[in-house]
Structure formats: C-alpha cells, structure tokens
Amino acid sequence: MADSTQVFLILGLTLVAFVWGRFRYDLVALAALLASTLAGLVPAGEAFLGFGHPAVITVAAVLVLSRGFERSGLVDVIAEQALKVGERLMLQVLVLTGTVLVLSAVMNNVGALALMLPVAMRMAREHDRSPSLLLMPLAFGSLLGGLTTLIGTPPNIIISSYRADQLGEGFGMFAFSPVGVGVALAGLGFIVVMGWRLTPHRKGQASADELFDTAHYLVELRVEEDSKAQGWTLRDLQAALEESVPVLAVVRDEARHAGHVFMGRLQAGDILLIEAGPEEMKLLEDKAGLRLGAEPDGASEGTGDEDAVAPAKDTVEAGHGKASEVDRSREAPRRLDPEGLQLVEAVVRNDSMMIHRTVMQLRLLNQHGLHLVAVARDGGRLKQRLRDIRFRAGDVLLLQGDEGGLAEGLATLGCLPLASRNLTLGQPRLLVLSLSIFALAIVAMLFDWLPAAVALSTAALVSLLAGVLPLREAYQAIDGPVIVLLGAMLPVGQALDTSGGAALIADGLLTLGRDWPMGLSLAGLFALCMLLSNVINNAAAALLMAPIAASLATGFDVSLDPFLMVVAVSASCAFLTPIGHQSNTLVMGPGGYRFGDYWKLGLPLSLVVMAVAIPLILWVWPP
Structure with a gap:
C-alpha cells in the first residue's frame, strides 16, 4: 500500500473520530501519531519531536501570560467598565463583543471568552434579558479577535511556524493584522448591526432560578x-x-x-x-x-x-x-448565618475530565469537595437522577462547596464558573508589571531580537519569578489537551506532505481550478478549510491544510504567503457548529442553544468574513 494511501486512511479515521466526539481530541491525535509511526510514515526517532516544536512552546507561553493578565486585574478593569454600558441591546452587544475581540488579540481566545462570559451573564440578569442574545456574538467575537495577531489563536502560530520551515522566516507579531483587523472589524460591524437579530432567542435563561x-x-x-x-x-x-x-x-x-x-x-x-x-x-x-x-x-x-x-x-x-x-400565613423563617454555604453555576468545558463520566465515577464530594445540586442541558434542567447523568461539554451545573475551595475544584474538573464575577482592580503593581513584561516580549519579537517562542517563554518565566502568577496556577493555565493535540498532529501533518498526499490533493484541486481566477481558487481553499474547522479542532485544521496550501502555491507557481494566510483566517472561522471551537461549546449550555442554532448567525458571518478576507489577502499579500 502506497504511503499516501496509508496517510489518507489514517487521516480519514482520525477525522471520523474527531467528528464522532466519543474520545477526546487529544487522545485521537495521539492515536493518529502512533498509527503513523507504526506504519513507518513518521520515523520512530522523530515521533515526539512535535512536542518541542516552537508552535507548541509558543501556545503554552501565551496561555501562561493570559492567566497572568487575569490575575493582575487587567481584565477586571475592562470588565468593570463594560457593566456600565446601559440598557440598549445593540450597545451591549457592541461593548461585550468588542471587548472580547480586543482581549483575544493578546491572549488565548478561549481565555478571553471565559473572562467575559460571567460579565455577559450578569448583564443579562440585571436587565432581565435572555443571555442567548449576548453569548453567541460574544463567542464569535473571541474567534474574530484571534485573527489579528500572531499570538491571538493557535492556527496563526502554526502557520507562522510552517512558513519558517518552508522559507526560513515566519510571520511577525503583527503580520496578520492588516487582514485580521479588517476581517474582525467587518465581522464586528455585521454582528452589531444585523447579526444579533439572527441569534435564537431562548426565553427563561437569564435567571438561575428559572434555569x-x-x-x-x-x-x-x-x-x-x-x-x-x-x-x-x-x-x-x-x-x-x-x-x-x-x-x-x-x-x-x-x-x-x-x-x-x-x-x-x-x-x-x-x-x-x-x-x-x-x-x-x-x-x-x-x-x-x-x-x-x-x-x-x-x-x-x-x-x-x-x-x-x-x-x-x-x-x-x-x-x-x-x-x-405551604401555608403562606406562617411566620417568615428567620435568617441564619450561611456558614460558608455557597452555590455556584459552572459550565463544563470541552477538555473537562467530567465528560462522559458520572458523579460516582468522579467522586465529586470526596475528592473535590463539591456537591452536585442540579444539571441543566440545552436550556432546561435535567429531570433524571443525578447519579445517572453522564456529563457533556456545555452542561451547566449547580454546585455547592466551600467558598475557598470552589475555584480550585472547578479548575481541576475543567469547569468555568458562571456566577456573578466579583470584579476587583487587582494590584496596580502587578498590573503594570505584567503589561511591561509582555510589552518587552513584543518589542523583542518586532525587532527580531528573539524568536516568538523564546521571547514569549522568557516573558512567562519572568512573570513567574516576579510573582505575577504562582507556579501552580501557571501549570493549571497550560491547556494539556491542546498541547498534546499540537505535539501529536505536527508530525502527522508533515507525513501528509512527505508521503505525497498533500500534492495529490493539490493536484486534484489544480485540475478543477486551473482556469479559475486566483481569487476564486483562494475562495475554494478558504471554504474547504473553514468547513473542516467546523468539525475538528481549528489547530488540527491548520496543520492538515498548510501542506495542501503549500502544494497549491507550488502548482500555481506563485507566492506561498496568500495561501497560508487563507488557511490562517479560515481555520479560525468555525461559526457553523458548537463543536468547531471551544468558545462555541462554552456558550451552548448557558445560552440554551441547540446544535442547529449556530449556522443561523454563523453562515452569513462566514460569508461576510470570506468576502472581506479574500480581497484583503490579495491586496496585502499579492501572489
């Protein structure tokens, strides 16, 4: 069996497993790596070199720096101002989506969404409005913001590293900005003016009592x-x-x-x-x-x-x-000291250890100090017995626990708290320090003093040594499943290239579109990558499509850059399904959305993004 055939077989099974969702995506990626190694497609001595790849190190460093921003109080300052926006829905959508868009440019987009999600929930409750009108625009805004800088989203980092491997030099920190900012602003304008009207209105979700x-x-x-x-x-x-x-x-x-x-x-x-x-x-x-x-x-x-x-x-x-x-004429009960009794709402993340497991298997009370009170799914409370519920990504949980241990327990389980966020201004010294460290790293990258992986890793280390972030929180900030996914899929993506599989796909596309205008060919590549990113992780989509884009550029005998830029933008445009990106999944439960709700806003937004991105790419990065 030819090497390219084996690669297609392994990748086909991998894509099926990604879409099926029965096994977590990091396990699927690791299985694909080992299968490729056993088949001889990836040399055994190079099987795990992906875990030391600059793209993987850069993603880990960005996650640590993002957590440092949260702890220093930077995001709290922004969120506190967002809560003063007023009652107009269009203005609320603008402020929330615009804020998460800006935050996503300099930190992990899932982290930015996690910080703003409680703010959006509080805003919806204060104005007696369904959060479904705010949360989908918020999630899509986090994806748009990631397009604007090198560190905004993993696909940008992957594409930059791939260019460095091919041409000897990667994209700079703000190389993505001319196209990314234009696309992000166009997407934001569409969401604020028209898009929010396309979001499903799920009633009865703004109040925890109603939910x-x-x-x-x-x-x-x-x-x-x-x-x-x-x-x-x-x-x-x-x-x-x-x-x-x-x-x-x-x-x-x-x-x-x-x-x-x-x-x-x-x-x-x-x-x-x-x-x-x-x-x-x-x-x-x-x-x-x-x-x-x-x-x-x-x-x-x-x-x-x-x-x-x-x-x-x-x-x-x-x-x-x-x-x-109950007889309402009875004397109202007396209020006693709560004595640490606290209830919190939390949503199950995509990478949570709770997925597909029950309360008994997790030993919530004994190991994590948390008592499960209720579970809501698809906008309504589940009526079945708690012990029989197998948790899914996006489930909203009502949990009881000690005030001091709630945050640690939720972080360990992989849950995002939705309770009203107590905004604090943090420590001014830490705020200035974290911003200064990050700014120095950006300067080092802009002037090519240090590669991105080295500069950002140094910034993360200095932040830890300076006390911006405790070491334990730094390790918790690193998203293990994403790191494993990147480290495992990088060699598999290289095998697609070295086996000739990427060239075969590119030849097929060239046969179909040899007589097409360049813009139409790029639009076809954009649509293919965007559809792929809606069913698998966006980082995996970028890893798989980068070799195909490079083969297409070689076939057309033109510059590689516009093709790589198309992959970078389209891989981050997973607006059609709740499974394409963690941001989409995180808002599914709190917003009460159904699987088929996302395309109603996502499809026109995807068309807007494509219509703006292709001309911008051809202008900024001519073939």
Missing part, C-alpha cells in the same frame, strides 16, 4: 424520634437511599451547617434542607423515616444565596407524592 427551578424542589425534612436516620451520617443516608440526594444544609439548635462539610450524626429535631422531587421524597420517608416540614417556629431558611436558590415554595406530601402549597 434550575430549584425553589420547586427545595424541601425541609425533620428527623423524628422514631426516624431510621437518627444516628446516621449523611454518608449513611446516601448509602441507604442508593441515590445522590443533595443535602444543602443541616439545621441544629438554630445553627446551620453546610451539608457538604457536615460530618456529625443526625439527631432527633435536626432539620435537613434537601433538594428533592417526588420520587426522592418517597425514598426519604420509606428508607430513612424523615418527615416533611420544619418546626412551627420556622427555624430553617433559604441557602443564603438568593440568586441561586430560594426557600421552598412547593413541597411534596410525604407518602403520597402529591404537591401541596
């Missing part, structure tokens, strides 16, 4: 003298029920203890604040002997987080499973 409807499930159960649960721990209660029923708090002697940290044994008179539906209520009565209702003096109350959970409005009649309205 999770927790008030209709929150009940108070009392431990009686004859209750089986007397003397049990909460762990014993869960084991007896064979179900993960969230116990949010235990009230004893008018003192409330958060459920996830209560380690004592239940006593007669204890009040359990439980999140339960009719089925769970029946289980709690039959297997634990718990009785509905608090003591007459109203010794228990809500969670202390009124935005996330309200006191129970509906309860279930014990033993019958029928809803009954």
